[in-house]
Amino acid sequence: MFENKENHRERVLVVGVDVGIRKSDIDIESSMKELEELAEAAGAEVIGSVVQKRERIDAVFYVGKGKAEEIRNAAEELDVDTVIFNNELSGAQIRNLEKAMDRKILDRTSLILDIFANRAASREGKLQVELAQLKYRLPRLVGFSNHLSRLGGGIGTRGPGEQKLEIDRRHILGRIHDIEKQIRELEKVRSMKRKQRIESNTPIVAIVGYTNAGKSTLLNSLIKSDEDYGPEKDVFVKDMLFATLETSLRKGTLPGGREFILTDTVGFVSKLPTKLVEAFKGTLEEVKYADVLLHVLDITNEDLELQMKTTMDILRDLDCLDKPIITVLNKCDKNEGYELMYSIDDPKIMISAKTGYNLDKLLEMIEEHIPEKYHRIKFLLPYDESGLMSIIFGDKGVESIEYKQEGIEILASVSEKTKSKYRKYVIEGMEEEVEEEF
């Protein structure tokens, strides 16, 4: 699946420009290491890595002209098929580099899109990836049509399901239109299901975080205590970037016995292409409707700060920062990275999704952080039950009390618990939900 026509792994050279940490906020070493991992995740063999220090990225060749020639010679010598650049390239840069190097040129974005194209399994996932690929491709068609016709397939040319990506402008526009329509249809179904879930009043807990942090492992461990659990409910776990692309929902049980829904979703990566985030907004919507977020961090990762920041930035983009967030410091069985614990303000907990360490405490924390939903309800209490008034008063406050012949009519906001306990005194049709401010 990941091999090109000649049946060997695509041999790639990765190239980056170091503009200094102040300008890019990511240190170049980490960023290049991640680029290599991404290339491997796409099935390539990384033959070498080149970094040039420059004031800024060159508009024509990305690196300097002399460096471009150097890279070309190295690529000849090392028998490299493809050169991958660490930033998004313009159509003109791709064209120029392709001419200068006589090889397939890719950038970080098209590499990530290619991984997604290979991994997408659901119909919606495939449509979302293809949409992102086409939108990326559209303004770069001149550059692409060149190397596509001459250099054939491999990374960056594959669509979801292995079909070749469209290269004709008119067709691309038509296809984009078509996909957008299909996605809208699927979103309708999704939002209906979501509405049912919200109405069922089951709290939703969403697991978010950097790719490979251990999100799916955590989901699998947290649902094991549910009575309906079976191995078929497990989500795929693997030590690779973007093992998970689509959102899964599972049922779990809180220590107090209440059920909750747990969602696992695509992981984040630094410089995640905006087109991809846009295309995946539908999938990420599930995060928006969660009651609590679990932000999973791999505390053994050297680039933890960058990973934290990336996730928080994306959550900000999704407008999710007002939700309760529990920072879950994962992989503590590896015994590294402990000092970080003190620099996080959000509620936090050290766990091992793998060994199960502290998962009971995490469940307790989740329970504590689920915002209580209050219901604005009108009750009619018989006079011989007037003792219940203090319970109803105790919840959230009372708006009005009227002493009537049949009993005491009270309009109040009460918790789920009170509501279900005194259901028989509720006057039909007076219910509406009030969210607790967190």
Ligand SMILES: Nc1nc2c(ncn2[C@@H]2O[C@H](COP(=O)(O)OP(=O)(O)OP(=O)(O)O)[C@@H](O)[C@H]2O)c(=O)[nH]1
């Ligand atoms: N030592 C250790 N390894 C863990 C732990 N949790 C997860 N892992 C490993 O980390 C790797 C990634 O785990 P996943 O659960 O697939 O990570 P993810 O966050 O879902 O990753 P993506 O879906 O790729 O974004 C796997 O090899 C897991 O076995 C842990 O608590 N301790």
Ligand SMILES: [Mg+2]
């Ligand atoms: Mg996963």
